[in-house]
Amino acid sequence: MISSVPGVVQPIPEASPTSHRTSIFSPAIVDTEVPKRFQTHSMKLYDGTTDPEEHITQYRERMEIIPIPGHLKEACLCKGFGSTLIGSTLKWILNVPRYSITSFAHLVNIFNNQFSCSRTFKKITSDLYRVVQDPKERLRDFVNRFGRQALSIPNINTANGVDAFKMGLRKDSPFYEDLVMTPCKRLDEVRWRALRFIRLEEDKELHKINNLSNQHENPNKKAESSTPRCYKSKPYSKSDHHWVNALKDEGEKDKLPKITVYCFSVDISGIIHAMQDLGDKSRWPKRDNKSASWKEKSKWCAYHEDFSHMTEGCIVVRKEISYHLSKGYLKEILGRKRKKTKENSQDGHKIPEKLGSPPLTLR
Template sequence: MQALSLTDKNPFSASILMATQSQKIKFPSVDAYDGTTDPDDHLAMYKHLMLTTQADDATWCKYFPVTLKGLAQRWFSQLPTSSIHNFNELVVLFTHHFMAHRQEKKSSLHLERIQQCPNESLRSYVKRFNNETLQISDLPDRVIFDNFFRGLDEDSPFKFQMARQRVASLNELMNEAERWIHAEEVCAVKRPKDKGVSSSSKLQSNLGHQSGGNDRKRSSTWNIEIEDSSKKGKGQKKKKCSYTPTVEYTKDLFQVYKEVSKDVPIEDPPPINTELELRDKSKYCEYHEDVGHVTDDCFTLQ
């Protein structure tokens, strides 16, 4: 990349254009700004990269137009000639012109909206919460700690354990969360989602597994001895009757997905397309590990 020269008709003052460059600079690569995104993000990236060059103020000015394209490049070329005398002036003009594209500056109040959904894993909640904190500047550790703990589900065993241990610092809380997540994933066991499954259904399920994965239905008839309740007395013979258990299928699609994924590599689900602000945060999808809809209504899983 080449910086602007004195022969170019441009907004920089003569003092900037005539400044000598003390050393040859290898300009770092940076995505060009087209005027349609947050100007603060582009400025932050440009400043971080230019700090590695140890260049002077004039060089910072002359190389900045190289990072513009489209609408942003046309804006710069239309600035009055010799109207910019230092990099700070360029920053003010740049940010004021593209201020409409600045993202909303979030505050700690936004953290109060992050709540762990029922059946949401601790890993998913930590991920959502941390992503939100990254969008808020100058957050005190105590504010992060209070909002994280408050957002945990009331029935969360992790929340109970942290209260029991009297964890009081953010660093300690996050270390405990990391250990808890690791233990959960290492010691994960199969847990049937539906309660009240009859013992006959469990036995029938085991028989199906022993058949080698055959999809054909298999029924079994057992002889059961029962005592005739109408006749009591010693020496009374027990009657035999036949009983065919009824097969009940209680596993949902997500349960099947979890079991299959243990043996067969399956790609991660695509992200939910709906913007986060438009989703129903009271509904949680275990398949996507995100909010917006319940697992049973997940179109991707079906």
């Protein structure tokens, strides 16, 4: 009655009492008794979207590990194949004409023919030239990806495979340079040689990660710069001894400010006296005992106690003054007159001795 009403979905037809006797296999296969402990191994069910040949191969390999007598093997292969299908593929095998399949080879042929559109075409060696290393891809990942593609190619040409691997590497890769200088003949040799460069690449990545972690732990730590800094930010390296030689670097002379810029309340002799009061905090040059006949006698430096340049223009004096000011010294002679009284001597400060004068020369 319900089936006669228009627009109503037809109900599921009732099963025939003799439906268990019908089969898609021939009577010879149907009448073969399957062993009691026969059971197909679990595997991915085929839904018709992947390569049918790959599914058949996987099914054969799993059935090989099951101990089946030889005269029962074909019947077991046929009867167990339906349990590996799902969805539309299972509906297909149920609609195969009754008693039409006579052997497992016949089943495989009609199965491959039915799902041939899902077949994966076989690759050839020239397809490996399409496998190229990405700019940010690690060497380990590229070697594994290339290896998977090479395994999918039957009867691969070894020479072309090695050349395709070399051409797929980044041209700035050290492994590419190594393969150019010392070519390989086999893909196995390529993989063995790649291990050295993989370790090198991963070691560099590890050092990079460690450096980044150190920067996060010490965010206030400034990275050292290779660019030269001005004299105000340069660290003043004090040597083991307290004697320095005169500098003749014109570049440093331009960077250091002149003494008149500081607006000292005393002249250059007073500045030298203040530096002498600092004791070991000041550094003094060594005396030049060589002949001074070639030096210009009109220029005398009280700091070096030698001819050839004036005290006001001495680079070492300017550098020493800049250093002392950065350390907080010599500020007592900035902007006001220095008191040279007896009170200073009573406080423990010695009255400075008279600066050295140019030696008299007899004509």
